[in-house]
Amino acid sequence: MDSFKISTIGFTKTSAFSFFDRIKQSGAKKVFDVRLHNTSQLAGFAKADDLSFFLKEICHVEYTHEPLLAPTDDILKAYKRDKGDWPTYEGRFLRLMADRKIESRFSPGMFQDSCLLCSEATPHHCHRKLVCEYLNSKWDGSLHVTHL
Template sequence: MLLTTIGFSKKSLRSFASSLQQHNVDRVIDTRLQNTSQLAGFAKKDDLEFILELLSIEYIHDLSLAPTETLLKAIKQKEISWGEFETIFTDLLQERKIETKMNELLGDRVPCFLCSEEKPHHCHRKLVVEYLREFDNRIEIVHL
């Protein structure tokens, strides 16, 4: 079972769409807390939804996969380390029991978990898919 992740920062719309198509993604799961900011460019909710519709890719925005506003602020303002963020966010995923939504989120699709960060190394989308893999060892993760 393939789970992909992608960040839209520093990507053109063309490279973003091409990456999704090359990996046969048919569902994008938006893990952002805020998805309507003008800074999001083509990844602003309404625009992204329209683009994905043209590509025959389903769009879902799931706030249970996003950090809280307080946690997001703390990491952005360097009030906590990445290690602390990982622990707190993973605990939040456990508390929210996101594993109970696996069938709903994944189904028989090739999903791609979306966030803004260019690379997955310090992004919560990586933590989400790694957490889900703990519940199904068939999951293979590819960061686009």
């Protein structure tokens, strides 16, 4: 089985310099924005149109928004707004990915030299980590994941 290099990154609690430098250093050629909503005023330099421009100009990296790899509003609100617990959020999001059959809508090679982006500063309680783990469980561990 081939191995495909993928990284993940969050944009909160970091400077623009550190964020873009980590992406450049990772060797990523494409960023998959896995946020459901990518235009929030709170996103600063990571608002969709600005982010696409900055990634291209600073890092020479392609940008694509991929909400199919994001939780639904219901799942997000139950966890964030209503202060839900991580195990419940994790279970709901894993079921959503299974229902969406994301493993058959993507291929491991699509993620070669890519980076999954969301807002959380660390991957520990973040859906980007769950996406990688889920896909690896379906693709025999073919994704070699680095959390930036």
